[in-house]
Amino acid sequence: GDSVTQMEGPxxxxxxxxxxxxxxxxxxxxxxxxxxxxxxxxxxxxxxKATKADxxxxxxxxxxxxxxxxxxxxxxxxxxxxxxxxxxxxxLSDGVRGGxxxxxxxKGTHLIIQP
Amino acid sequence: xxxxxxxxxxxxxxxxxxxxxxxxxxxxxxxxxxxxxDPGHGLRLIHYSYGVKDTDKGEVSDGYxxxxxxxxxxxxxxxxxxSSQTSVYFCAISESRPDSPLHFGxxxxxxxx
Numbered sequence: 490g491d492s493v494t495q496m497e498g499p500x501x502x503x504x505x506x507x508x509x510x511x512x513x514x515x516x517x518x519x520x521x522x523x524x525x526x527x528x529x530x531x532x533x534x535x536x537x538k539a540t541k542a543d544x545x546x547x548x549x550x551x552x553x554x555x556x557x558x559x560x561x562x563x564x565x566x567x568x569x570x571x572x573x574x575x576x577x578x579x580x581l582s583d584g585v586r587g588g589x590x591x592x593x594x595x596k597g598t599h600l601i602i603q604p
Numbered sequence: 605x606x607x608x609x610x611x612x613x614x615x616x617x618x619x620x621x622x623x624x625x626x627x628x629x630x631x632x633x634x635x636x637x638x639x640x641x642d643p644g645h646g647l648r649l650i651h652y653s654y655g656v657k658d659t660d661k662g663e664v665s666d667g668y669x670x671x672x673x674x675x676x677x678x679x680x681x682x683x684x685x686x687s688s689q690t691s692v693y694f695c696a697i698s699e700s701r702p703d704s705p706l707h708f709g710x711x712x713x714x715x716x717x
Contacts, residue, residue: 497644521703532608532694532708533647540703578646582703591637591662591696592706596646 491516493595495579501601502569510564510598512553512579520581522546522555522562523592527576536564536577574602607631608709610695616715623682625712627695629675635698636678637662637706638670640691647694653678685716 495512502508514520521540525533537546542557553564562579576599580592607630617623627636638650639662649662651670659670667689669681682689692713696706 523705530710532710533696533706534708535705538703538705591635591639591649591652591698594647596644 491520491581491583491593493579493581493593495577495595496598497596499599499601501603504571504602504604505568506602508564508566508569508573508600510577510579510600512562512564512595514560514562514579514581516560516581516583516593518583520583522553523580523582524551524553524562524564525578525580525594527578527597529575533578569600569602571602571604574600576600608695608697608707610693610709610712612712613710614713616717617685618717619686620684623685623714625680625693625695625714627678627680627709629678629697631697631707632675633697633707634675634700635704636672637696637698638668638678638680639694639696640664641694641711642691650680650693682714685714687716690714690716 492515523538524536526536527533537548539546539555545554551566553562576597578597579595609628611626637652639647648664653659653672671679692711694711695709698704698706
């Protein structure tokens with residue numbers, strides 16, 4: 490079945506550091522890929538997505554490129570801020586049944602940014 | 605924010621009692637989902653719905669049932685709550701496309717004592 494693997498952390502960085510959170514996946518067909526962010530006490534919010542190979546999703550300074558050859562979708566940001574502290578989830582939709590059966594999520598990476 | 609309301613936001617109940625969680629949407633989206641979030645497990649799909657009265661099981665459906673009698677409402681019922689069902693429950697909705705993202709509610713924290 491489908492699966493998503495990401496580092497769980499916590500990942501602790503200083504403000505203005507470069508961020509990479511690795512995500513690799515296993516899926517049938519040609520999945521769409523997503524990054525979600527969860528702030529304390531809230532639900533998950535879509536951060537960015539990519540729907541085909543070599544697509545780059547970007548939002549709020551975060552980027553991720555859909556790499557089919559390495560089955561990866563790593564999240565990057567050039568200069569993190571304290572406000573980026575949150576839990577980040579990588580997810581995929583394999584498109585089977587038109588996406589009706591939802592997304593498969595990784596276990597989440599807890600990111601802590603220190604001033 | 606997508607119009608998704610979960611109720612209650614917090615609930616404490618005793619083992620063996622029935623519990624119903626409600627998800628209400630104002631977006632008229634076709635698909636609705638119930639996930640549970642637990643440390644070390646991420647989010648796991650419990651049940652989902654692809655239309656009124658059309659539901660199916662997810663990865664961790666044992667001990668849970670769902671109903672969808674209207675487009676806007678999706679109910680999750682624990683027939684007889686157990687301590688292993690202590691969790692944070694999230695409802696999500698999406699449009700009818702394979703690459704549509706999910707939009708999440710703010711969750712219900714359920715504690716079974």
